[in-house]
Amino acid sequence: MPVVLDWAIRDSPTCKEARKKKEGYACKSSNSRCLDSTNGPGYICNCRRGYEGNPYNERGCTDINECEHLDHYPCKGDCENKEGSYECTCPKHTNSPNPFKERCSQNLPLGARIIVGAIGGLFIIAILVFLWLLHKEKRRMRDNFEKNGGPILEKINNIKLFNKEDIRKILKNKKILGNGRFGTVSKGHTEDKQVVAVKEPINRKSTNDQIVNEIIIQSRVIHKNIVKLIGCCLQFKVPTLIYEFVPKGSLDDILHGKNHMPLKLGLRLQIAAESAEGLAYMHSKTTTTILHGDFKPANILLNEKFMPKISDFGISRLMVTDMQHTGYIIFDRAYVDPVYRQTEQLTTKSDIYFGVVLLELITRKKASHSDNNLPGNFLDTYTKDKSVTELLDKELREDDQEILGHLVGMIMQCINLDVNQRPG
Incomplete structure (x- = not known):
């Protein structure tokens, strides 16, 4: 069975009594200390904290170099050994609340700390402002969505x-x-x-x-x-x-502008006929009649095969009794039915005034340019001479006069100031 050695110096009952016996006092080292025995009378000697060795020898307790044993004597900064102890401090320009346990960090000068604090404060303010602006923008987008009819339009599948x-x-x-x-x-x-x-x-x-x-x-x-x-x-x-995207651009550009190019009579007739198909669809094939109100070459786009596509429905109206009266709108006077300008009543007959577009197709002249009014000149010339050859585009003057004659007759009907005389 294990044996525990428990001993003490028994010639004196306590350390206090032992110190009185100068010759017989056993704790010889000046770096030792006396401890009363816990098991009966007597005492024992130990080296004081920071020392190690034999306390019963005059020079037996020697200093411990704690800096060489950091696993037992922790220091996260600079370690300096002292007699019977050691110091642990942070290097210059660094600090730590407890360098024995916590690493030292850079110690900024007061001015630098103020600057860093100010920058940090500005950064926080910037984040708060950004979040506020983001919230404001989201709210504005939500308000715009609702104001612009989003709850209704999001239900439309196409x-x-x-x-x-x-x-x-x-x-x-x-x-x-x-x-x-x-x-x-x-x-x-x-x-x-x-x-x-x-x-x-x-x-x-x-x-x-x-x-x-x-x-x-x-x-x-x-x-x-x-x-x-x-x-x-x-x-x-x-x-x-x-x-x-409609690649050829507008009929206006092809007739008068940057995309100017020759156009044979057959192609012009195709553009006219298919544009009329689009108008007819709007007038009679939809559940509610749709009126365009601003039909002109700039609003007729052409694809790569010169198929016309009607665009810009900004002033269009659904033909419901309460909506026929359009009030103040912006339009191009050269192409708008004069009857509509007087009555402000938009009808299918107003769109059929697109005879002005047909006029531009065969004359290649703007409906209104300088001091000239194309529909007026055309009507005057036709009424006087029953011929408008001199007004036709030079490219067409050698083409089939019979077809051109029928087309001119149709144009005369479309731009007739008596809306009842216009085609249905």
Whole structure:
């Protein structure tokens, strides 16, 4: 069985009594200490803290170098051995709440601490401002969405609702196609590589009303001769519209502008006939009659096969009794039915005044240029001479005069100031 050795010096009952016996006192080392025995009378000797060795020998207790035994004497800073102890301090320009247990960190000067604190404060303020602006922007987008009819439009299956980020991506490498009184039209690409035309309206109340109206109208029409509205973004103050891209541009540009090119009679007749198909669809094939109200060459776009597509339904109206009276709208006077300008009553007969567009097709002259009025000149010449050959585009003067004669007769009907004499 194990044996425990428990001993003590028994010649004195306590340390106090032992110290009185100068010759017989056993704790010889000056770095020793006396401890009363816990098992009967007597005492024992130990080296004091910070020393080790034999306390019963005069020089037996020697200093411990704690810095060489950091596993037993911890120090996270600079260790310095002292007689019977050691010091642990942080290097210059560093500090620690307790370098014996915690590492020292860089101690910044007061000025630097002030600067760091100020920067930290500004950073926190910047984050708070950013979060506030983000919240404000989200609330503004939500308000715009609701104001622009989002809760109703999101129920329409054939209109896709884009968000602001979608529009940013579509217009990342945009090409501006044109600018007008209602805003800018740009060419862009969707994530699935579809080429689209994006209409970014000018921010004003009248424009907003017309754009929302355009979305409602075009959500009801799907026809090969009407530009397809792919979707819209309602998170802007004024909605942004996304259309199919029609590569040849407008008939106005081809007749008079930057895309000017020769046009044979057959192609002009095709453009006229298919444009009329689009109008006829709007007037009679939809559940509610749709009136365009601003039919002109600039609003007829042509694809790569010169198929016309009617665009810009900003001032269009659904033909309901309460909506026939259009009030104040912006339109191009050269193409608007004079009867409508007097009565402000938009009807299917108003759209049939598109005979002015047919006039431009066969004369290649603007409906209104300088001091001349094309419909007026045409009517005067036809009434006097029963011939308008001198007004025709030079490219057509050698073409089939019989066909041109029939076309001129149709134009005369379409621009007749008596709306009852216009075709149905």
